[in-house]
Amino acid sequence: MSLNTFGHLFRVTTWGESHGPAIGCVVDGCPPGVALTEADIQPWLDRRKPGQSKFVTQRREADEVRILSGVYEGATTGTPIALMIENTDQRSKDYGDIARQFRPGHADVSYHLKYGIRDPRGGGRSSARETASRVAAGGVARSVLAALVPGLKITGYLVQVGEHEIDRSRFDVAEIERNPFWCPDPVMAATWESYLDEIRKAHDSVGAVIEVVAEGVPPGLGAPLYGKLDQDLAGAMMSINAVKGVEIGEGMGAARLRGTENADEMAMGNQGLAFGSNHAGGILGGISTGQPVVCRFAVKPTSSILTPRASVDVAGQAVEVVTKGRHDPCVGIRAVPVGEAMMACVLLDHLLLDRAQTGGARGQIG
Numbered sequence: 589m590s591l592n593t594f595g596h597l598f599r600v601t602t603w604g605e606s607h608g609p610a611i612g613c614v615v616d617g618c619p620p621g622v623a624l625t626e627a628d629i630q631p632w633l634d635r636r637k638p639g640q641s642k643f644v645t646q647r648r649e650a651d652e653v654r655i656l657s658g659v660y661e662g663a664t665t666g667t668p669i670a671l672m673i674e675n676t677d678q679r680s681k682d683y684g685d686i687a688r689q690f691r692p693g694h695a696d697v698s699y700h701l702k703y704g705i706r707d708p709r710g711g712g713r714s715s716a717r718e719t720a721s722r723v724a725a726g727g728v729a730r731s732v733l734a735a736l737v738p739g740l741k742i743t744g745y746l747v748q749v750g751e752h753e754i755d756r757s758r759f760d761v762a763e764i765e766r767n768p769f770w771c772p773d774p775v776m777a778a779t780w781e782s783y784l785d786e787i788r789k790a791h792d793s794v795g796a797v798i799e800v801v802a803e804g805v806p807p808g809l810g811a812p813l814y815g816k817l818d819q820d821l822a823g824a825m826m827s828i829n830a831v832k833g834v835e836i837g838e839g840m841g842a843a844r845l846r847g848t849e850n851a852d853e854m855a856m857g858n859q860g861l862a863f864g865s866n867h868a869g870g871i872l873g874g875i876s877t878g879q880p881v882v883c884r885f886a887v888k889p890t891s892s893i894l895t896p897r898a899s900v901d902v903a904g905q906a907v908e909v910v911t912k913g914r915h916d917p918c919v920g921i922r923a924v925p926v927g928e929a930m931m932a933c934v935l936l937d938h939l940l941l942d943r944a945q946t947g948g949a950r951g952q953i954g
Contacts (some may be wrong), residue, residue: 594824596815597944598732598937600725604675606715607705609785613721615728617940620657620666622732629671629727630652636723636925639884650676653724653826670690671724675717689901689909693891700902711892716829716919719926726929729936736939739804741899745770747884748797749780751789770924788917791827796920800825800927802935805870809938810951816874817881817938825885826928830919833886837869852879861953864872881935885927887920 593601594884597617604611630653634824638652652671658669687708690697695714706712733740745764754773763774769776787794818836825834833842839924842850845867853864863879870881892911899909916922942948 595937597940602721604718605712607709610674613725615669615725616666622664622735624664628731628779632727637683671737675874689907690899692897692899723929726932729932742928743805744800744924745772747799750794793917795889797886800931802881805881809876809905810874818871820934824934830887831885832888835884838867887923890916890919
C-alpha cells in the first residue's frame with residue numbers, strides 16, 4: 589500500500605493498524621530548535637481519545653504518545669520525528685464473524701477489490717484509529733506554529749448532527765469545551781444529547797458537519813495554481829476517515845449568492861486593510877488574505893452498526909451483516925480534534941513553503 593504520506597515540506601507519514609500492537613507517524617521537515625516534549629503533544633491526543641462519553645466508542649485507549657527520535661534535550665533537531673502510540677484495548681474477536689463478509693458502507697469491499705487481502709480487525713488501516721497519528725503530528729505542527737506565528741489559533745466544533753444544525757445567533761465559543769459534542773450552541777448541545785441517545789439505542793448511527801477556523805493566519809500562504817492553500821486544505825480534510833464533503837468559506841452556499849453578495853468588500857481601517865465579510869473563507873486565488881481561514885467537512889454515519897444489513901461474502905453469497913464491537917453512534921464527534929490537526933499541518937506546511945519562496949516578504953497597501 590503506497591501513498592501514506594501527506595505534505596510538501598512538513599511531511600507526515602502514518603503507519604499501523606487499528607488492532608496491531610501500535611500506531612504512529614514519522615514527521616519530517618520540522619524546523620530545528622523548537623521546544624517539544626511528549627507533554628506538548630499529549631493534550632491534543634487526550635481530546636480525541638475514545639471512551640470519554642457514552643456518545644463515542646467505549647474502546648479504552650490511553651493514547652499515550654512516545655517520541656522515539658528527532659528531539660534532543662527538549663528541542664527538535666531538524667531530523668525525522670518518530671511518534672508511537674500503543675494499542676492496549678483491542679478486541680479482535682469482535683470481528684471474527686465478518687472476516688469474510690463486507691460491511692455495507694465500509695471500506696471492506698473496496699480494499700478487497702484493490703488488494704485481494706485486508707485486515708478485518710477494526711478495519712485495519714481504514715479504521716478511524718489511524719487518526720490518532722494525525723493528531724500527534726498536529727501537536728508537533730502546533731508547537732512550531734506557536735513559535736513562528738504566536739497569535740495563530742485553531743478552533744474546531746460541530747455545527748450539525750444529522751438533521752439538527754446549530755443556531756449561529758447563539759454561538760458561544762466558551763461552550764465548545766463544556767459539552768461532549770464540541771458544540772458552540774448550548775441549546776443544540778442538549779438536543780443532540782437526546783437525539784444521539786435515540787440513535788444509539790436504535791442500534792443506528794448518524795453523520796455530522798465539523799467547522800474548523802484558523803485565526804491569525806498571515807496573508808500570503810498558498811500558491812495561485814497547483815499549490816492553493818484551499819486545495820491542500822480540502823485534500824487534507826477529505827483524507828480523514830468517513831469524510832464525504834469539504835467546503836471553504838461560503839462553500840456550496842456560494843452557488844446561491846449573487847456577485848454583489850459574495851464578493852467581500854474592502855476598505856482601509858485603523859490597522860490597515862479590512863474586509864466587510866468573509867465569504868471567501870480567508871482565501872482568494874488559493875492564497876490566504878489574513879482573514880480567518882474557514883473550512884467545513886461532512887462525516888458520513890458510522891458504517892459499523894448492530895442493525896442487520898444485506899451484503900455478500902467473499903464467495904459472492906448473500907449474507908446479513910451485524911457488526912459487533914464498540915463503535916461511535918456519531919464518528920463526527922471525535923473528528924473535531926482531527927480536523928484541527930489537519931488544519932495545523934497544512935498551515936505549517938504552507939508557512940514553510942512561503943518562507944522558502946518569498947522569505948516572508950509582503951506587498952504593501954497604503
